Amino acid sequence: MPELIFPLDSSKKFEDQEKIGHNRWHPEIPPVATVKPGDSFRVHCREWFDGAIVNDDSADDILNAPLKTVHKLSGPFRVEGAKPGDLLVVDILDVGPIPNEDSGPLAGQGWGYTGIFAKHNGGGFLTDQFPDAYKAIWDFTGQIATSRHVPGVSFAGLIHPGLMGTAPSADLLATWNRREQALIDTDPDRVPPLALPPEPEFAVLGGLPQSEYDRVAGEAARTAPPRENGGNQDIKNLSKGTRVFYPVFVHGANLSLGDLHFSQGDGEITFCGAIEMGGFIDLRVEVISGGMETYGVKENAIFMPGTVDPRFSEFIAFSGTSVTLEGEQRYLDSHLSYQRACLHAIDYLTKFGYSPEQAYLLLGAAPIEGRLSGVVDIPNACATVYIPTSIFDFDVRPSASGPTQIDPGMGAPHSAG
Amino acid sequence: MPELIFPLDSSKKFEDQEKIGHNRWHPEIPPVATVKPGDSFRVHCREWFDGAIVNDDSADDILNAPLKTVHKLSGPFRVEGAKPGDLLVVDILDVGPIPNEDSGPLAGQGWGYTGIFAKHNGGGFLTDQFPDAYKAIWDFTGQIATSRHVPGVSFAGLIHPGLMGTAPSADLLATWNRREQALIDTDPDRVPPLALPPEPEFAVLGGLPQSEYDRVAGEAARTAPPRENGGNQDIKNLSKGTRVFYPVFVHGANLSLGDLHFSQGDGEITFCGAIEMGGFIDLRVEVISGGMETYGVKENAIFMPGTVDPRFSEFIAFSGTSVTLEGEQRYLDSHLSYQRACLHAIDYLTKFGYSPEQAYLLLGAAPIEGRLSGVVDIPNACATVYIPTSIFDFDVRPSASGPTQIDPGMGAPHSAG
């Protein structure tokens, strides 16, 4: 086990730990630890809501999830010698749930959760079709996840950090705030909102001096979106064995990370769509001096995915095009096409006995693949979603004999939004 | 070899064959042949431009590609007993270039092509960055493709039909025309256009009686977009061994297909982005009576991809978010995110010595994977593109020693749009 440079005590809140992380992006948040190129180290991560979501059969916690408090991030970690213009090489050596804690009230202690957020509290990819709050609890048995709320499936974890990135420079932060505010301004009262401006309430800024707190909290960027620094990319393939290359914008790079997922489908479609959990991650860092210019990597992370993902050979796949549910033709809109493909998959799964919400939660959590299959055939983009057939306990393929009927059990807990 | 029910003579034009196919969708185009459920049969396919694109080092043919003439489709094939509401099961038993013709003037005779269309003639995924016409010729050696216009790479073919589908009913056709015209009407003079209305010029309608020709040609839908009947989905994974389930909208199903690709990247990003060719395909059909309702498959094809695709273990991957090149923030636009991911990949490859056009052509033709990685993290969707590293003759991974420099050779033929 590499040296643990950011410990978390599961019995304490995120803000009461020995070392305090952060939940906003800002270049002035001071590093909590320093590592050298070539170093390996372990970091604990808290689940993104710091315990607000519990292992029960109600979705009230999802309905009222405190979005201003996220994401609880570990870091920043300063890398000696890293300077703006470099590429920070991050190897994900290992990643998993909270070590040696197999049961308890905190996601990551032997269990995790997937949520469909209510439309008035963040929404999700299919929020118009699913405006209320729903939840699924997943139990971990070794590397396998199963759920009492979504029976009939089990799958090996594709464990990864949903969020990892370097600190923005002051200039880059200003760019983010400017361009996101401009978007918000186009429809400031939209529900759910178009973007999230800086929010001082519930900001956690690590070891920032109190004197700077109000200013920085008023400038610091929210952590929801992925941006030039990586950030909340929610790329399910950033699993064990992956090497990521991040642009460096500040001296020391100031790497932060969190939002671990036990599994996720491409897109993380229910918003809180992965199987959320706390846990640990082991990293090793290197620096490619001047690498941003050398490799033309200035605005986004690049990566080489690991080779120990769960292996699937057979899939049932669904396609969608950029026509709305109301029948309106949109122009090459792959986002809409993927929505339609996912809705087609949900329709299909309900024929086997699942409720639409169970199917939606499953697509968020299972290692489904979402592809941009055709993006040029005007006016219809074609997106596809591939579901591995071996995650089902039953034969999920179409046949002349019709779909098997499963017992959907208690269903997914529901709280009307 | 199954019975050849749709032969094509490589020395003759598509309209001069023994059996005439079609290049528009319409329920009244009469079947050219009838098969029974359980039958296997072979079909020849002509490349989509019927020989207009040639094996040379100029892109003038791409610049002037006759878009009104596409796609040259084989069919329709009537399936006995299939009726509206059924699912047509299509097994792709085999598919390949023109059999026993290894050289000649027709794409599929030992070679194929990829084109970047000029902005004024159809454009492509990155048409604002690449407004001119470019071409790459690919030579087939067995299952391997290489190109004198894109040196340093070789890859096994992921051969598939870009286009396959059932005939629309009259109602469905009317829906298509109505919704696409409504889109066109929002910006009727746009270049490239938002969608393509029915176009009598160059319409080929198989054995349709002359008396009906003008009416039908004025109603028949263009074949560019994928729609409820499948159509031009350009799903690269529809390769050998795949089973597809199409909704049936007319009696007999009336299956048609064409636009074979020797290989393609997810998205077919250069528009003519696959390696285009003519060839053959062996199919077997079955019918699931009433399957549209039974399985909830009413608006799009579903499929189970084959298991003999080329196998890759290592990838270099690029991410993109929904911020325009000008820095404007868009709301969860995965289409834009994929454009940005592809542009990042192109920037990266140019550091090794490729021209941007070579890199763009490569991404269109090679079996790259395009993923909808994050679709809910407002305001930024995250899309990713995965390039298999083993297709390169050199080490394409980032390292402290910097990128290898390749010899880009003659480059990609160019014709200013």
Next chain:
Amino acid sequence: MPELIFPLDSSKKFEDQEKIGHNRWHPEIPPVATVKPGDSFRVHCREWFDGAIVNDDSADDILNAPLKTVHKLSGPFRVEGAKPGDLLVVDILDVGPIPNEDSGPLAGQGWGYTGIFAKHNGGGFLTDQFPDAYKAIWDFTGQIATSRHVPGVSFAGLIHPGLMGTAPSADLLATWNRREQALIDTDPDRVPPLALPPEPEFAVLGGLPQSEYDRVAGEAARTAPPRENGGNQDIKNLSKGTRVFYPVFVHGANLSLGDLHFSQGDGEITFCGAIEMGGFIDLRVEVISGGMETYGVKENAIFMPGTVDPRFSEFIAFSGTSVTLEGEQRYLDSHLSYQRACLHAIDYLTKFGYSPEQAYLLLGAAPIEGRLSGVVDIPNACATVYIPTSIFDFDVRPSASGPTQIDPGMGAPHSAG
């Protein structure tokens, strides 16, 4: 299609063709064609018994299979400039059944066969347990094989040449004859024999002058075993996309090949265990001058397998150790361990309703994997055999509910030895 340099007419016997191949190894058999390094070319191959095994429901043809007549090889092909000490690089560009002939009396015309040889006529891996002759006919539908004699399974072809190699030098041939005769001499009357000495009867020696025939036929090596020149290696993974490196022992290398298989399990355990067929193969050759010394490759072929094999994710696997069926302990005998593993697999499959012979034929023909798992744990070697579960139409995994019972159909044709 590369130039066809060795055509075969399916309506004529192997010895009546325009170009005559051979069925023995000898350095003096003259080349039938000459190719240059870098050339691609097509070769037709006749199935190893030249039509003696037919598509019916009797095993009499297997019982009386004319072993002295095999293998019918295409070649030798001289490679310009190749000289002793070089490595001959052979790319398998493509390989398949007889092109454009989907039905007919010759294996490769839409069908192939697997045989269990009788103990008195060659035997097989489990000949003591299966002393009689059995046969299974496999039908090809596209890339898929199924059998009326072994119902309940289907699998994609892993098509490969069972036999390919360079000509031996006179010295090497003498070594073969000397060492194999020494083995035979230890038990000259054994049934089945320990090895096969030169056999003038039924020898086919291509274009060898009649004056040399008797001498050469009396010296030429039989083609059954693999040897330093490659030869009948029966490596199932020598499929499309594979690159093989053969030692060169004579000027021109004199490459020959044949014994195509539509599929095979590791070991080809029923002797005629693959799915035997005739067909075509497209090759490209290169030469690494002096490569035998440079790479230490002097006594056997090395190869890089292709990457388009059928992909399987789930297997049911059986282990065996080096204890005989009679309970005698042998010392680290992996051959015996694999026999025991295969017998365990057969026992298991009979619990689902197969006859032992059906299970044995299946293990010979399907793409099973045979592994040398432990070779040092005295006194028991451990070998394992992995059967892909997805080749079965039913669930073949053990469970508390016990094995599904299949309908074994007519069973495997049988002729008492």
Next chain:
Amino acid sequence: MPELIFPLDSSKKFEDQEKIGHNRWHPEIPPVATVKPGDSFRVHCREWFDGAIVNDDSADDILNAPLKTVHKLSGPFRVEGAKPGDLLVVDILDVGPIPNEDSGPLAGQGWGYTGIFAKHNGGGFLTDQFPDAYKAIWDFTGQIATSRHVPGVSFAGLIHPGLMGTAPSADLLATWNRREQALIDTDPDRVPPLALPPEPEFAVLGGLPQSEYDRVAGEAARTAPPRENGGNQDIKNLSKGTRVFYPVFVHGANLSLGDLHFSQGDGEITFCGAIEMGGFIDLRVEVISGGMETYGVKENAIFMPGTVDPRFSEFIAFSGTSVTLEGEQRYLDSHLSYQRACLHAIDYLTKFGYSPEQAYLLLGAAPIEGRLSGVVDIPNACATVYIPTSIFDFDVRPSASGPTQIDPGMGAPHSAG
């Protein structure tokens, strides 16, 4: 984390722990713990030599390795209700090095070792060619192993238990002793020996009453070989996610296990050929009542391997036949064929700069695949060994430009036997 039912303190010897395991097989060794069908539990495992092999640059410890003391096994674990005739279902939920101990003197604390045993002390697969003792230390960085003694390679762990099995009945034990002694008696003074008889010296028998110790130690079977109960199968694919089915021979099944490997090549060819380590394993057990008869699984374990093994696409492969190094022809001896294939691989790797011992150690430790490719082509069996090319830092493929020369570094520590 499941309940830890067999803890080991890394600072204490195996015999000084709170719960004492065993290093011999005998039905009377009492269970150390009891579990129920459906239970998940964690077990610690000590490396097989209990710390005798150290992390240094000498091979003296390998030369003098105390073979009478192995294997240090955890267990037996009684499974409630399991009875003779049942099948014990064991799911490997997780397995890894010693948790939370990243450095220290015990293999499994961040490192492991591979040894070539001297011929006079156990030998190995190629002991005639490698009669002396050699060692390689492997360092673990996350899931990746590298070695200062074998530079130029790195690979992800394929972690598995080398040894797992149920207790023999008294009858079965007697059978083992009888048949193995009969083998020993054929050459009692052989070096290395043909098999290992019961050995009271250094026997560890768990909680067996002292009064029974001498008798049981004189009867108990050594743990080196795999047998009907599973045992030391050294199947590298018994990794995380695998389900194994063991025959049950005594009431309670009495499952034991140990000999964890961080990685291993098929065959574990250097005897101590895996990367040996201590660690933990999480298991879940079920029972199929009467399963031995129901599924015909009476003499050996069967298993379904996991799906998260490291994924490789490209291999360089070597073949071998059953001719001895002295040129003697043997009859269908796959064990010999695999020796020859491995020697060919070693010869090849030395051309790149490795010493033969480095290459041999690498083949033992890396995830190479050993296949029984042809087992019926008299007189030559054909075995093949596949080395993944991506484990090398350099291009290991043959080419016209000849092999890259690596720096072999300090080489493998050596102690003359």
